[in-house]
Amino acid sequence: MLYQIYETNRAWLSPFSEFASAASKLYSNPLSPFAHIPASQRVSAGFDLAHRLTKEYEKPEFDINKVNVHGVDVVIQEQVVEAKPFCRLLRFKRFTDDAAMLARMREQPSVLVVAPLSGHHSTLLRDTVRTLLQDHKVYITDWIDARMVSLDEGAFHLDDYINYVQEFIRKVGPEVHVISVCQPTVPVLAAISLMASRGEPTPLTMTMMGGPIDARKSPTSVNNLAMNKSFEWFENNVIYKVPQNYPGAGRAVYPGFLQHTGFVAMNPDRHATSHYDYFLDLIRGDDDSAEAHRQFYDEYNAVLDMPAEYYLDTIRTVFQEFSLVNGTWEVRNPQGKKELVRPQDIKTTALLTVEGELDDISGSGQTKAAHELCTSIPKTRQKHYDVIGAGHYGIFSGRRWREQAYPVIRDFILSHNKVKKAA
Template identity: 75%
Template sequence: MLYQLYEAQRALLSPFAEFASASSKLYSHPLSPLTHTPLSQRVSAGLDLMHRLSKEYEKPQFDITSATVGGVDVAVQEQVALTKPFCRLLRFKRFTDNLPALTRMKDQATVLVVAPLSGHHSTLLRETVRSLLMDHKVYITDWTDARMVPLEEGPFHLNDYVGYVREFIRHIGPQVNVISVCQPTVPVLAAVSLMASSDDVMPRTMTMMGGPIDARRSPTAVNNLAMNKSFGWFERNVIYNVPVNYPGAGRRVYPGFLQHTGFVAMNPDRHLSSHYDYFLDLVRGDDESADAHRSFYDEYNAVLDMPAEYYLDTVKTVFQDFALVNGTWEVEGQFVRPQDITTPALLTIEGELDDISGAGQTRAAHELCTGIPKSRQFHYDVTGAGHYGIFSGRRWRENVYPQVRDFIASHQAPAPKRTARKASSARELATS
């Protein structure tokens, strides 16, 4: 019922949002006589803010049409490499007729960015992709809003997410370097573990950024909510059916608007201050600051619904049972064993001020991946960075990306293969 009430509110506010937008322009357009009335700038700014607070935010586009490779601007085309019911594997294909740049691009490493399925669209990693395109061939997972997936496509569980990652790695091939940001660090580690146990294709490197590998460490407000409420509480209080006006009508989901409300509630003062600063920027005519605010909130306010099965599986597996670290996670009859991973290099990254994945949660991957030689394990703490700062913004560009770039570049030669004895031991452990 809550979802239906939300949709009714959205429908009621839609005309008001359009009215506020049109009225704001009447008080700011240079040809409008109202622009020259007293307090016109404040009236226009107030109406513009009302418009943004009441409008519906659609899925943004990546809008990446060019990249700089070795000082040369090259064209970028977004292509769909693989389509699944709940996800598209996108490739950002680069084109140029500059021979040195073309030669350089052919020799660059391939990266698969596994984006979070946690309420926001994969375009949240737009800046991550922009940076990576300077030195890599880039793929990314583009998760589908569950309300847009018809019921006949069936359910989507956390184990299905793991299966998707395995399929994407196989599709790209053994030269791939996997980067997981936030929530997908857990299913990515599971996917690679299962592939290692089965002597399947292995990525060259794994980069894990700000994820809840071991959510027991330095628990945040997000962790505490998941750990202090029962599984039944989540099923009763946050799962709703998609209304009839969407293709996925009747599908059980964790609505994006609930996730968005939770994120805002974590830092209400900061969001209130940001909107007030936006109002003042409009009054002062500071277009650059106002555009930066719009760009951030166009992304932040655009949310998607998650399949109920996947959301509830994540709560139970990651935040209540801690199945990955306890060795009890089973996928299609096979236990997830990170200790079977031996060939990929591992880099974990954490933000000093991360209030979503606490200190030590991502670093815990090193304690699980005991089969990877210490010489191929690395960790980087980002001083002064919050959760979003490790994959976007100035700290990402100046501090984190150079670390990721150099880590990937230094591990492009195939890792030494396991000896027959080691491989046999791994198989015995996997079946014990």
């Protein structure tokens, strides 16, 4: 019922949002007589803010059209490599007429970025992808909003997520380097563990960034909610059916609007201050600061619904039973057989863990715990790095990502890429 109420409210607000947008332009366009009355900038700014607080935010585009690779501008084409009901595997194909650069790019490592399925779209990792493209062939998982997936496609469990990751690793090839950001660190470690246990080729490296490998360590408010509420509480309070106006009508989901409410509730004062600063920037005519605000919130406010069974599996497995670290996690493969997840079976894949010093979503030590589980990886092929001064988003986006985290990841991948090829 809550989902239907939300949709009704959104429909009611939509005309007001459009009116606010038009009114803002009416009081700011220099050709409009209203733009020359006293306090017109303040009125325009107020309507603009009202528009942004009430509008619907669609999934953003990656919008990566070109990137500079060692001094050469390279054209980027976004390609769908594999399309599955709940996810697309994208490649950002690089093109150039510079023969020397083309030959150089062909020798660069392939990287599979496993994006989170935890509320935001994979475009949240736009800066991650853009930076990686300087030195790598880049693929990324683009998870599909569950409300857009027909019930005919069946359920999507955490086990299915793991099976998807394994398929994508095989698709890219045995010399791939895998980077998982936040939520997928756990299923990615499971996927690679299962491949190792079966004797399959595993990725050259796996980089785990800000994820809850062991959520018992330095628990945050996010962890505490998942650990202190019963499993039944989540079933009864956050799971709703998709309304009839979407292709996935009737599918049980954890709605994006509830997740967004939770995101904002973690730092309400910060968001209120940010919106007020945006209002002041509009009045002052500080277009650069105003545009930076728009770009951030266009991404931050665009959320997706998660399949209920996947979300509940994650709550139980990762945050309540701690199945990975307790060695009790069994995953159902595509043939329906259950296999025990054994990280200790990984031997040839090098491991890098990255944490943010100020991360308030995945606490200190949670990601680093992967080293305690992967006991068969030689210590010379393991590394941990703390990004000083970075919060959760800072480890994969922004200045600290580009200047601190990325050079470490790039050098780690390159060094183990060479080791593997020489072997």
